[in-house]
Amino acid sequence: MTVQAGIIGGGRRPLSILLAMLGPVLLSACGGEAEPPAAPQPVLTVEVISPQRETWPDALVASGEVAAWQEAVIGAEVGGVRLDEVLVNVGDSVRKGQLLARFSEDSLRADLARLDAMVAEASANLEKARADAARADRLESLDAMAKQTGQMYRTQARVAEAQLASAQAQHRAQALKLRYARVVAPDDGVISGRAATVGAVSPMGTELFRMVRRNRLEWRAEVTANAMQRLQPGASATLTTLDGRTVAGKLRQLSPTVDSGTRNGLAYVDLPADSGLAAGMYLTGRFALPAREALTVPEAAIVQRDGNQYLMQVDGQSRVHLVKVGTGRRQGESIELQGRVDPAARYVKSGGAFLSEGVLVQVVPAGPAP
Incomplete structure (x- = not known):
């Protein structure tokens, strides 16, 4: 009995020490009080600005x-004639009436001489026909000639007049051809194209030159x-x-x-x-x-992401929200905003590329405008 009592009596002190050590652990397991979580910290210190309304010169x-x-096309006005000379090239400046090229005039002059003879012959025929008609009129007035015969002479005179007019018209046409053998500039300008080739025989209307007028x-x-x-x-x-x-x-x-x-x-x-x-x-x-008028912000406030443009709007709790915008004109370091933008809101002035939706920032007053 004595031995048991000593053991029990001597065992009380180790038990109290064990309870003292286990006490805090038991309290924690039973839902004791823990430390409060730390407050969120701003990820960046930023300056904020609001869009400004300015009057900018506009441009398109x-x-x-x-x-x-105007581009003038200079063509051949005679056909079937050899081109003897070309006097200008692409890039040459020319004056109105300046000679550009020349066709061979030999055959044209020969044809003109032949028509000269035709005009002279028709003129002589007309004189003879008129003399015959006048004589017929006198004889008819004396009843020495039948009226039918007198009418025939007068008709021959009118035919002779028509033949002379025809010969003269052909002569004028041939004279024009001879004139057109000399190709001249229709206006002041610069030669922009040349198709004329010396020795070529081209039909009428063939393009020879192109010219930028004036x-x-x-x-x-x-x-x-x-x-x-x-x-x-x-x-x-x-x-x-x-x-x-x-x-x-x-x-x-x-x-x-x-x-x-x-x-x-x-x-x-x-x-x-x-x-x-x-x-x-x-x-x-x-x-x-x-x-x-333009609604403007500094160009540094615009953030490019995924092919779109954004402003970083800061709300009343200093948290950031992405606002998609369009942009227009640029002037200096400012850029025009397009689309629906709240001009009274606050936006991050620069550094928005380092921010994301919903993060907390520390706002400081904006510095002086550049």
Whole structure:
């Protein structure tokens, strides 16, 4: 009995120590109080801005071909005659009436001489016929000739008159052919094409040369039907050449119709003579339009994602939301917004590419505008 009591009595102290060690564990398992979660932290410090309304000069961008204002086709006005001489080449500047080419005149002069003889013969026949008719009139008045015979002489005189007129007409036509053997420029301009070949015998109407009249070029800009309504004759246009130069022009007129396939019309812009351009060039240019209002933000506020453009809107709890927008004109470091945009909302000024939907940011006042 004594031994058992000592064991029990001596075992109380280790048990109390074990209970003291297990106490916190038991309390935690029974739902004791835990530490609170940490508060969310901003992922980025940003400046915010609101869109501004500004009045910007407007412009319309278009592309089109440079072409001749008018192109003259110079053809052969005589046929079956050899071309003896060609005096100009492509690119030559010519004056109105300047000799460009010459056909052989030998056969034409021979035909003209033959017609000279025909005119002389017809004239002599007419004189004889008129003398016979006058004599017949006198004899008929004396009843020395039958009226039928007198009428015959008068008819022969009229036939002789017609034969003379015919010979004279043929003579004038042949004289024109001889004149047309000398091919001259119909106006001032620049030779843009040459088909004339020395020694060629061509039919009448064959094209010999093409010429840009007055060396005057125009830009035929292709614009949409809606854009045509914003253009007026007299508007200024600025073309950008292939080497980066600019050429100023003026809108002369708009085409009265639009293409049924592309729904585009043409704007005809007169170009200066010293533009250095050539027909056939395809250039881009801008038409100056009256100024209009624009809703703008700094270009750095626009974020490109998946082929779309976004603004990062910051709500009242400093959380970010993506707002899809469209853009238009650019001026300096600003860009025009298009579509439905709340002008009173706050948007991230820059650095929006590092943000995503719903993240928390720290907002600081925006610095001075550039």
